[in-house]
Amino acid sequence: MNKVLVGMGDFKISKVPDTLMTIGLGSCLGVCIFDQSAKVAGMAHIMLPTSRYMPHNNPMKYADTCLSMMLNEIDKVGGNRLRLKAKIAGGAQMFATHDDISAMHIGEKNMVAVSAELKKYGIPIVSQDVGGNVGRTITFHIATSELHIKTARSDNFKVI
Secondary structure, three states: OOEEEOOOOOEEEEEOOOEEEEEEEOOOEEEEEEEOOOOEEEEEEEOEOOOOOOOOOOHHHEHHHHHHHHHHHHHHOOOOHHHOEEEEEEOOOOOOOOOOOOOOOHHHHHHHHHHHHHHHOOOOEEEEEEOOOOOEEEEEEOOOOEEEEEEOOOOOEEEO
């Protein structure tokens, strides 16, 4: 088994027997899109909801550009769009604030943007672990379609 590491503002595609992993999800969102029958999956580490007002130096950072790129790569390795499902984790509110404006609620905006993109492509979110105020590390096991989530403040992990 090979562990494929997905960096911030990046995505990777792989097949069994590999696992996909990303660390340091705070307000960022980890998005796993998979075809359980074909045993293929992609994982993205989304940093921001939209590229509309940002320079396009890395389209993989944004929900509105990364997911379409990832879906095209899943197609190339044998994934079937009609069978794709998603699991997501992250989107935390990492900074305590005294007003609603200063934190900008990036985690929440990322969740809304990713949900909208997945809906646009007809991909259901079958499970999620989002929000809260702790960082996460996630590992997606392609063979079983299990997403293992470890929070920053615990030695335990949960499986969705």
